[in-house]
Amino acid sequence: MKRDTQIFDIIELEKQRQLKGVELIASENFVSDQVMEAMGSVLTNKYAEGYPGRRYYGGCEVVDLSEQLAIDRVKKLFNAEWANVQPHSGAQANAAVFLACLKAGDKFLGLNLSHGGHLTHGSPVNFSGLMYHALEYNVKEEDQRVDYDQLETVARKERPKVIIAGASAYPREWDYARIRKVADEIGAIFMVDMAHPAGMIAAELLENPLKYAHIVTSTTHKTLRGPRGGIILMGKDFENPWGIKTPKGEVRMMSSLLDSAVFPGMQGGPLEHVIAAKAVSFGEALDPSFKIYQQQVRKNAQTMAQSFIDKGYNVISGGTDNHIILVDLRTKFPQLTGKVAENLLGEADITTNKNMVPFDSRSPFQTSGLRFGTPAITTRGAKEPLIQEIVEFIDTVLSNPEDAKTIAAVREKVNATMSQFPLFGW
Ligand SMILES: Cc1ncc(COP(=O)(O)O)c(C=O)c1O
Known part of the structure; x- marks a missing residue:
């Protein structure tokens, strides 16, 4: 059989997408x-x-x-x-x-x-x-x-x-x-x-x-x-x-x-x-190294929660005990839905997901929240300073929703930063 370049080209595209972006979906990770x-x-x-x-x-x-x-x-x-x-x-x-x-x-x-x-x-x-x-x-x-x-x-x-x-x-x-x-x-x-x-x-x-x-x-x-x-x-x-x-x-x-x-x-x-x-x-x-990894996942999540709080965001429950940070956007950006925020961040190669927050005033298709997680970014080697930088990127994008130039500039920074964090044998 001849090689199915059609599908393998698509797989390569996905690999490049994963490599160049900041992955913050709480339920995702990168396997060894x-x-x-x-x-x-x-x-x-x-x-x-x-x-x-x-x-x-x-x-x-x-x-x-x-x-x-x-x-x-x-x-x-x-x-x-x-x-x-x-x-x-x-x-x-x-x-x-x-x-x-x-x-x-x-x-x-x-x-x-x-x-x-x-x-x-x-x-x-x-x-x-x-x-x-x-x-x-x-x-x-x-x-x-x-x-x-x-x-x-x-x-x-x-x-x-x-x-x-x-x-x-x-x-x-x-x-x-x-x-x-x-x-x-x-x-x-x-x-x-x-x-x-x-x-x-x-x-x-x-x-x-x-x-x-x-x-x-x-x-x-x-x-x-x-x-x-x-x-x-x-x-x-x-x-x-x-x-x-x-x-x-x-x-x-x-x-x-x-x-x-x-x-x-x-x-x-x-x-x-x-x-x-x-x-x-x-x-x-x-393996003992897994415990060190998980400790870093948690430290990164706590750093992310605090960085959002410092920038005036409402972090649900005031912080996190695990790898999840749930942000209610209504406090800082009353007009911004989770759906729009997810798309804006996507344009900057930062992947998150819109999420309902408790007692949400919007529907599950719009939502008022964003859910973030640190397992995948920690697998790539992120420590606290990178997490603080990522929150800065997110805040810049969400504060400038109409400014395509600023968002493109953040995307360039995201891509340049992530090129310094390779993945396993990729
Ligand atoms: C708490 C919980 N249970 C079950 C599932 C379902 O897992 P799967 O997507 O593998 O069916 C999820 C997935 O997000 C989950 O968060």
Whole structure:
């Protein structure tokens, strides 16, 4: 076959885009060359429905080794007793938990999407809101932190079967112990979706939810810096039989329910090339250098939050405990929407995303906020002085929305700066 230059030229364009710009999307990162190599390996050719040692296809003895290695490493990384590394994405991992724990129409409780929650935690346009009865809790207006009193009130009144903690745009630590307490009181399953802060949790910079939750889900591609994918973990509760009976009357363990929910419940053949890449990234996260990286991610996030505050921006909750900074633009630029701000910054090769802020007066298509994150820029080697410079770039662009010349000048500076921060073997 002749080389498909059409697609490889497009891939090269994307590579150049990534190299020349400042990447501040909180859910993105740059994987290592080894992670990339495993993803592009011969393992993509293999069908392996089932789990290591119990597959529906022949020839799985080699992929069994890599999937088992991924399981062993992720258990060690998060101090888990049980792991499933097959979910194709974070949404698939969450869907599998729903399938294992709920019947259609059952109640569950999650953080309001416009207060930082994720689509899969009950949005009306997502399977979670379409198939199940979604209830929500909010953050408080005065400090934009989770309203645990409200969470408890709703939980006691509605008695949801599952309570979810975790979010896409919440810059603060969680009080997992408090949620577990109310979950136990009403007999609910407590699930934590740690997709965003997983890397920081692995580096022990944030509380490990496995100590409190019955079930923990995550993506592998955000702070954790692995390939795109999902995982499901359990800690000490994994042996609980949950009283769920099969048609034959046997009581099933949650681990077995979750395995069945992923395959054959949600998915067919696992992506063994991605699972091998997950194993590589878990190995990287077990290395002491990963902790140093995560410490820098957090230092950079705190520097960014403070730099925005110093320039008169309203940083939601007044700062950050993790890698996320959520800015309410209305304080400094009442007329500027998140949508316009995202586009303006894009013209300067600074990539961010518009985001709802708690109690937003605008729609999700416009929004009043921008979400920033430091995992990707830190992987490129950014330290505090570069972060301060980037906030200066952002402020210049947002203060001059009509001035194409100023924005072009910022883009030139961004490109020149980023050329000094190469990526792995690129
Ligand atoms: C908290 C949370 N859960 C789940 C997901 C879904 O992950 P994926 O995009 O891999 O399906 C995300 C993605 O942004 C997320 O932020």
